[in-house]
Amino acid sequence: MSARAATFLSRHFPATRPTHFLALRLGDPRLHERVRQLQAQVVAREPTLEPCAVPPERSHLTVLVFHAADDADVQRARDALRDCAPLAQRAFGQAPPALSFSGLGSFGQNVLFARVGPANADLEALSRFVEDVRQLYEHRELIPPSPGEGPAWVPHVTLLKTSRASSPKKRRRGGGAGRLRIRPESYEGLCADLGSHALPSLELCAMRGGGADSGYYPVLAELPLGQLPLGV
Template identity: 25%
Template sequence: METEVKAKRRHGTKSNKKKREKRKKGEPNLVKPTEHVKKNNRPNYFIGTRFCNPEIVGKILAVQEHVKSQLHFLAKACVPIETTHVTLAVMHLEDDCAVEKASTILQECKHKISNQLENTDFEVKVKDLGHFRHQVLFAKLEEDDNFQKLVEVAQLLQSEFQGFVRERDNFQPHLTILKLSKMRHTGKNKIKKIDSGLYRNFAKLHFGKQSIQSIELLSMVKKKQPDGYYFSESGISIGENSSSNSTWSIDDWAESVAVCCITTALMTHEYNNQSNLNALFADNLATNIINSCLASTTSAAGMEEKLQKFRETIRSQDVSKRIEQEIDLQPPDV
């Protein structure tokens, strides 16, 4: 009996022998259809709307910095703040022809979306943190009338792009802050979930409001725009006073970092000790955060020059004065 088992291990089963014989004859190695679909139909495009209000972006940065200060290797899980957006639909576009067709469909949707929104501008509120199975940390959108409008726009897009989009159950618009899927190759530092204790202080944070001005067809694979946002194939404007796309300036960056410094100070009670209330501390905090942001960018070109511009602009924001106003304290004599 034992020799039979050994023989099977050595020579394999009959089915395995047949496979080997086919390979020797030069017959193609067939792949299961399901495996082929999974490999080739990965999402490479999405329809989204950008969130670039420095108040919202700065507070997202504050959450990321707070989490990283406790577990530094979670820096790899942080989503770049310059890509902050809400995804409305996800799809796989095979070639340029499919991209062109999707762009046309989006442009044709403009009239329907405008009618649905009654040609008015609208803004959504961002407040509180949530998670998907502790794998993704995100900022929630407040579920008011404007939230419902955004959901209805997403449903319309899902319908118009039928055949392109992946159907999504229980659609929940959100702003992703961290996701563990970005840490696939981190080796020993890989963790299974984001502990809620890491962001407990920020769980009920009010992030701010964002005016929804445009909806774009965005590429996950093409080189990002100069300001770090996704490459846009096509876009439509929403409302009367909006444009089809938006860019993020150095001033926006600096304002976001200023907000981050203020939020960090308030939420972590750094300023309970009045001896810390001075411009030097605020400037150091801003510089540390800026350095962290720049270290996570894909291009190192011009980094020193960019950092100097950030420093100059951040000082013009009078970070320490704004912190003092927020927490109603007087600066110490220095």
């Protein structure tokens, strides 16, 4: 990274914790029940992982995360989501994308997730749409510019993550979740078929705050996919 690029990033994107994200919600209760069953099977093998389980009602595919310093930043994110409507119309027309979920994967020994697959035309269209959305948010200076082509999008449904098992204070001290590991033997051989599910909308969510009765994250704005937008 050049010195000029580093200066731009430090000025416009200081090292702060993300506060908001764009997500494709998976709201089907049948998927939630299958997630719950998978988590129970993992915990049966390794009981210490119980606090690592992500509430099934929060199942989603993350598109991007960012830090909003104030209400003005949140409004800019709302406006950017609204302006993604032509991108959605071009990508999906009148039919929302649908993906299948099968198999398990991990990020090191800290995150266990359900994979998206097998690949299909909807996944290809969705991946292109996600890249277009990211570029729009980059241009609005809501997320930092990606170096080069940037990392490929890895859509996944998080099942367990060790960071849920301890407070930030404990993690800074090197305890708690730092001692937990989601080892392969805790999930190897498990059947992880979550079925096929439609993704009707892209949502702007807050990581914290009062959530809905559904148990999902607070939703601040929504963009329908595969239909004419009704407004954001």
